Amino acid sequence: VAADDPGRVLVPTEEDRAAAPPGLRVEVWTGDGEPGGDLGDVTFYVAPYNRPDGITVIPRLTGLKAIQVLTAGYEQVQPLLPDGVSLYNAAGLHDASTAEMALALILAAQREVPEWAVDQRDGVWHRHFTRSLAGSRVLLVGYGGIGQAIEARLLPFEVEVTRLAGHARPDQQVHGVGELAALLPQADIVVLAVPETGATRGLIGAGELALLPDDALLVNVGRGSAVDQAALIAERGRIRAALDVLEKEPPPPGDPVWRAPGVFFSPHIGGGSATFVPRARRFVAEQLRRWAAGEPLLNPVDK
């Protein structure tokens, strides 16, 4: 790409193209098949949401100056980015969707929704008391946008929320990760809402799980790598889990997570709900406007 050539922009949907400012050369690639035209003239690439080919195409975009991912996490893109290419994420766009999935998982586990669903399918009526969310002590691990959105939705349920993040923030009553071991024994429910980083990989291992009281619930809406899944499976029956993310997605056939008692999972759909779509379109439109105007884009991330 010549230095004075603004190049092409690749966006994932027709709505994104329709919302682009006039004068910008914008084409749509949904992540299916091959992107059209000379890939070397793509300067700004908005990767399609959750399409593996959307990532693997990156090394072929040899003129790339900036890439926008529509996920909050970006650990899968980092290794593919040459120096000098700016990376932007979608922090904030998934907060509402992911937070409501966290509540869906917590409530489903406490009130046995997965069990009732299987009972209904099997023609079984097995009425009995369940656990409740009310009265529970919740340890919220991760206090970024998603963590704060989870907390806002949790508070009316008559729970006691304790906040923990990588670094203590005394002014917000957020404990630092060094206090994790001290806080786990007092948690009925632990909710993980942390990105994948060197600091969060294996955050909840055998030692941490052993500190949880009997019948505690572990909820994960961040990244599967935060939990040592084999250690969790080893605690099945004593600790319950409701997971939107797993170490391997999908888990291999025969993996014990498919059938572990008290372990429920959904297929990584925390961010993937209807409310994401209009938010993503509004966000991409704003990024395209900034790109065309030469203004700084929103949500730059350190690679």
Next chain:
Amino acid sequence: VAADDPGRVLVPTEEDRAAAPPGLRVEVWTGDGEPGGDLGDVTFYVAPYNRPDGITVIPRLTGLKAIQVLTAGYEQVQPLLPDGVSLYNAAGLHDASTAEMALALILAAQREVPEWAVDQRDGVWHRHFTRSLAGSRVLLVGYGGIGQAIEARLLPFEVEVTRLAGHARPDQQVHGVGELAALLPQADIVVLAVPETGATRGLIGAGELALLPDDALLVNVGRGSAVDQAALIAERGRIRAALDVLEKEPPPPGDPVWRAPGVFFSPHIGGGSATFVPRARRFVAEQLRRWAAGEPLLNPVDK
């Protein structure tokens, strides 16, 4: 029972007896087997929660002056009560438990928890976008204690709540039931939290369901009689439902509700969760104190 005989009190748990004031003659009957002693000298009866024999014993309590049920609804007791026997319900005790079940059902339906549970059991990974709760228009039918508790839990989810009750309360922005037909076409989610009364039986029939937009969700945590279940089944595929209460509990084998697409149910456990237990024990202790002291009991209901 002689006029000056305070008689016996029957309570459902040992904790209730232990909490009774000294001097009161209190015995435990859990609802299993036969109550002990002369049933004619029971003047105050605290019926065990959700035990059918707890209701059928009532006609044999010939000296009864007052009966306490631990449910909010009391339609099953009314036909058995002689004149002069006072009836007290447990309004308020189930609010937190039932409201959190309403949210569990709403979130489960929007985020497909029952489907993921069955997929997990079947070894299927079928990742796809789901509906969201955020951005939904919720029509809340019933604005008593449970309805208000549901609303408090719903509001942080970025929804628009419209309130409806038997009678309009303009000062609280509560619409009257006469506006139901006008409001249904604007509802993505309808939540029923009404008791069983002459006015609520069949409240949602074929005509009301037909007014709902495609893909609307009907949630019921009140009483099954509020919904014409055959009409709901006829709308399966167009309208979704998440029901904690049904017309017949359990539904007969072969009833289409067991397998209707988009219709999920739990076995009437809205009020039946762990958080109810300490609330019930505190409440019974207070009623026993009032009974012994000759003070008016809490929660009298019109028969």
